[in-house]
Amino acid sequence: MTERVSDGPEMVRRMAPRLVPGHFAFRTLNDAADLAEALPQAQGMFREREGISVILPADPGAPLAMRQITLDVPSALDGVGLTAAVAGALARSGIACNMVAAHHHDHVFVPEADADAAMDVLRALADGSEGKS
Template structure:
């Protein structure tokens, strides 16, 4: 399943990143392993840290689990298959977003990079990424 080679060329990555804004909103939480096990949720992602397990949960599951309301994030997936060893791709993307004063939490998975941006800035972030991609010649 994970055999194909991803793109490493920065210019190709930027030109063909094809950002897609997902429909759902998400919350980030830090939970103990015991608290997470007690919840009936299926996180989109999780990461073990010394302080606890960071979980990314859809807004609907947040409500279902009766977790406290936190700022919500929208997910933008960069559809290009980027190699995990590609250099400078996320740096260029996050710099462009920073210039528009849009915060971002980036996650690199095996095939794609995923950007969590504040829900109220999601459309602006998407436009910024389309502009960045179009500016690459």
């Protein structure tokens, strides 16, 4: 098993952002039949009071289409600072993001049109040059 990184600055340095192929959309499903049909395609899901939020494949250009950026660092679930650093850097660049923490990696969903700019921001954050001109 890979050793997990829990130190915030170390997680940021080692995060190696990777743009995942495909486009995704967040949807809420309340019907068991809809959920059963969607489950094999689901990129992720979470139970909320309003229903089951599911991240599903979407067509490019679809309303609210997102791109997924995986942070390829074995981040520890009790690590502190990676989410704040990533979300903060993207916010400073005017890029919306939805963070999803999974068991092995953290994932960032950004609007389709902002994916390339988000990759540039995250690479700069990792190499310590974010915000420097």
